[in-house]
Every structure is written in structure tokens, then in C-alpha cells.
Amino acid sequence: MDVVLVRWPSERARRDRLVGEGRARLLLVEGAGEPPLPTDLLEDWVRVPADESEVQLRIEGLRRRAVSLRGAAPELDSDGVLRHGGGWVPLPPVEARLMAALIERFGAVVSREQLSRSGWPRGAPGRNALDVHVLRLRRRIASLGLAIKTVRSRGYLLEAEAAPLGGFVPDQREA
Amino acid sequence: MDVVLVRWPSERARRDRLVGEGRARLLLVEGAGEPPLPTDLLEDWVRVPADESEVQLRIEGLRRRAVSLRGAAPELDSDGVLRHGGGWVPLPPVEARLMAALIERFGAVVSREQLSRSGWPRGAPGRNALDVHVLRLRRRIASLGLAIKTVRSRGYLLEAEAAPLGGFVPDQREA
DNA sequence: GTGGTTGTTTCGTCGCTGTGAACTGTCCCG
DNA sequence: CGGGACAGTTCACAGCGACGAAACAACCAC
Numbered sequence: 001m002d003v004v005l006v007r008w009p010s011e012r013a014r015r016d017r018l019v020g021e022g023r024a025r026l027l028l029v030e031g032a033g034e035p036p037l038p039t040d041l042l043e044d045w046v047r048v049p050a051d052e053s054e055v056q057l058r059i060e061g062l063r064r065r066a067v068s069l070r071g072a073a074p075e076l077d078s079d080g081v082l083r084h085g086g087g088w089v090p091l092p093p094v095e096a097r098l099m100a101a102l103i104e105r106f107g108a109v110v111s112r113e114q115l116s117r118s119g120w121p122r123g124a125p126g127r128n129a130l131d132v133h134v135l136r137l138r139r140r141i142a143s144l145g146l147a148i149k150t151v152r153s154r155g156y157l158l159e160a161e162a163a164p165l166g167g168f169v170p171d172q173r174e175a
Numbered sequence: 176m177d178v179v180l181v182r183w184p185s186e187r188a189r190r191d192r193l194v195g196e197g198r199a200r201l202l203l204v205e206g207a208g209e210p211p212l213p214t215d216l217l218e219d220w221v222r223v224p225a226d227e228s229e230v231q232l233r234i235e236g237l238r239r240r241a242v243s244l245r246g247a248a249p250e251l252d253s254d255g256v257l258r259h260g261g262g263w264v265p266l267p268p269v270e271a272r273l274m275a276a277l278i279e280r281f282g283a284v285v286s287r288e289q290l291s292r293s294g295w296p297r298g299a300p301g302r303n304a305l306d307v308h309v310l311r312l313r314r315r316i317a318s319l320g321l322a323i324k325t326v327r328s329r330g331y332l333l334e335a336e337a338a339p340l341g342g343f344v345p346d347q348r349e350a
Numbered sequence: 351g352t353g354g355t356t357g358t359t360t361c362g363t364c365g366c367t368g369t370g371a372a373c374t375g376t377c378c379c380g
Numbered sequence: 381c382g383g384g385a386c387a388g389t390t391c392a393c394a395g396c397g398a399c400g401a402a403a404c405a406a407c408c409a410c
Binding site: 035037038040041054061064069078083090 | 192195196197209210212213215216222229232235236239240243244283284286324325326327328329330332
Binding site: 092093094095125126128129132133136152 | 365366367368369370371376
């Protein structure tokens with residue numbers, strides 16, 4: 001996902017075209033011109049002339065926004081609210097801690113021991129407690145298009161599904 | 176939905192707390208400091224000293240991002256009239272103060288303690304008074320398409336039913 | 351007085367958590 | 381191939397606490 005540099009207001013037409021294409025853009029506001037209020041999340045602006053470092057920082061910021069919008073990683077509040085793809089669900093304390101550990105290693109395997117330590121910092125209850133909480137977590141986050149995959153005898157892995165909204169969600173056992 | 180101004184890097188801890196709470200923030204980058212790379216979509220930054228107009232533009236940009244992610248926030252005037260989506264309802268004093276706290280953090284969790292302090296600045300009555308007022312507030316604002324969601328053992332969260340999908344309102348100044 | 355606002359009590363309901371047990375699927379050993 | 385041993389999934393249940401809701405009483409404004 002690249003960020004396109006656009007002069008403003010002289011290249012207004014080009015900017016509008018990029019909006020329609022859903023591409024990230026950084027407006028270089030010339031002279032005393034007023035930057036436009038953004039019409040989507042993939043736009044930023046900077047007054048020129050500007051430091052090269054400032055331009056680079058804003059470009060990198062836009063890249064991150066674009067990645068975030070592609071549904072890369074969900075976000076977890078300090079209040080136990082999990083947000084992803086425009087929706088959110090509240091997570092109870094234990095499941096919030098488990099989810100925090102999974103998000104920290106989003107897309108990678110987290111061992112049962114690590115999960116157990118995250119979920120119960122002062123010692124885990126019975127062995128089955130983790131399984132049950134993973135099950136409950138799975139059901140809670142399914143509506144957000146998130147899934148916890150099992151890697152047998154290794155641990156669990158959190159991932160986002162390709163089409164979170166409107167798409168059919170296949171049963172994991174059928175895959 | 177307020178945008179919080181945070182000095183950077185001197186108020187780093189405060190910024191991190193706001194990230195955890197899911198609130199919008201504008202970093203005022205002091206001196207030669209480097210702004211952090213954003214961890215979510217509700218952050219922007221500006222080097223200070225800066226024109227007041229630039230700060231205002233960035234605040235407005237953040238507000239629009241927040242609207243895009245969480246829907247438009249209702250407005251509460253000083254006479255206790257709550258307006259949203261073309262309709263309005265009058266709110267009695269206690270409920271108006273509770274609603275003000277919820278609007279300030281629109282879309283994010285507000286703890287029971289914070290609500291209690293907002294509703295009764297000079298000391299809260301019994302423990303259940305808050306529950307009852309939340310119940311009454313819920314019924315009053317339902318007709319406006321607003322809902323107060325419970326995040327168990329964490330607090331409450333104000334949300335608008337029909338969140339606009341994707342786009343912003345077109346920029347009026349461009350016409 | 352009338353109606354709206356506020357606070358309390360009381361009770362019902364629901365969510366969170368952990369346990370035990372039944373069940374499925376995989377791998378390995380003989 | 382059959383029999384286990386493992387790993388993991390799912391359900392049912394119980395205890396507890398947080399929250400929801402109704403009813404009631406006191407109070408205030410008009």
C-alpha cells in the first residue's frame with residue numbers, strides 16, 4: 001500500500017480520483033491554501049515547504065492507517081472492549097487477558113502455557129479452564145470476523161478472516 | 176466525542192492511557208521531539224508552536240475520523256436538551272450530567288465511578304441510584320436512536336444505532 | 351394539587367467463572 | 381489392524397456477583 005503525494009489545491013482533480021480509488025494520499029498544501037477536511041480515513045496533509053522528515057512521518061502514518069483498515073489486527077481497550085472491522089464486543093476479565101496475549105502475537109502461535117500465564121497471573125485453575133475460555137472467546141469474536149485457530153500440541157493463533165462483513169463463515173471443522 | 180490535547184513527549188503516560196481508553200487525541204510535539212508512530216486511527220500530531228488554525232483543522236480531522244468509526248455523537252445544550260438525528264428530548268439535571276459524561280467519551284467505556292462523580296459532583300447517594308438513572312436515561316434516549324450499552328464490571332458506553340457506513344459528509348467548503 | 355424528578359428498597363435475572371464428564375480426532379505401539 | 385494414550389472440543393451445572401426493573405416515598409416546580 002503506497003501513499004501518493006498530491007499538490008493542493010492545484011491537483012484537486014487528481015486527489016478526487018484517488019479518493020474514488022480508495023488510495024492513501026498526502027496533500028502538499030501550497031502557499032496560503034486551506035487543506036480540505038478529509039472525506040475518508042486515508043488522507044493526511046502537510047504545509048509546504050516542510051521538512052523532509054515531517055513528510056516521511058506523515059507518509060508512514062498513512063501507511064499504518066491503511067494497514068489497520070485492511071483488518072490486520074484488532075484493538076483491545078483497557079476496559080475490555082475489543083474492536084475490529086467496525087464492530088466491537090465486550091470481553092470479561094479472563095478472556096480480555098487471553099485476547100491481549102493473542103493480539104500481542106497476532107498471526108503467530110501462542111503456547112498454552114503462555115496463555116495460561118496471561119489469563120491467570122497468580123496461578124491457573126484446572127487444566128480444562130483454558131480450553132473452555134478459548135471456546136467462549138471463539139464464539140464471542142466470531143461476529144467480528146476473528147478466529148482462533150488451533151495448532152495441535154503447540155498452542156493457538158489469532159487471525160482475521162478475509163471478508164468479515166456479509167461473508168459466509170465456514171465451520172472450522174469443515175475446512 | 177472530545178479530542179484531547181496532549182503534550183509530547185512530556186505527557187507520554189497520559190497519551191498511553193488515552194490509547195487504552197480508545198479516545199481521540201492530538202499530540203502537541205514540543206521542541207525537536209519526534210512524534211510516535213500511530214498505534215490506532217484516533218491520533219494525530221502537530222509541531223508546536225503552531226498556528227491556531229492548524230490545530231483546529233487537525234482537531235476537526237480527528238473528529239471526522241471518530242465519526243467514521245463510531246457514528247455521529249449527539250449534542251447536549253446547556254439547557255438540558257439532547258439532540259440527535261433530527262429529534263430531541265429534554266433531560267432532567269442529573270440525567271443531563273450523566274449524558275454529558277457519556278458524550279464526552281462517546282463510543283468508549285465510562286466507568287461507574289466516573290459517571291457517579293459526574294452525576295453528583297458533591298457526593299453520590301446510594302449505590303443503586305446510578306443504576307436507576309441509567310435505566311431512565313435509556314428509555315428517554317431510545318426514541319433518538321441512542322443506546323447505552325453495559326460493559327459488565329467496567330462501566331457503560333454510549334452508542335448511536337445507525338452508524339454511517341464508511342464515508343464522511345462531503346466537505347462544504349469545496350463547493 | 352398535579353405531575354415530574356429523585357432516591358431507596360427489594361427482588362429477579364443474567365453474565366462470568368470453574369469443574370466434571372462425554373465426545374471427537376490423531377498418533378503411536380505392538 | 382486394534383488398542384490406547386493424548387490433545388482438544390463441547391456441554392451441563394453450580395456458585396457468585398453485577399446488573400435490571402418495579403414499586404414506593406419524599407420532594408420540588410408550576
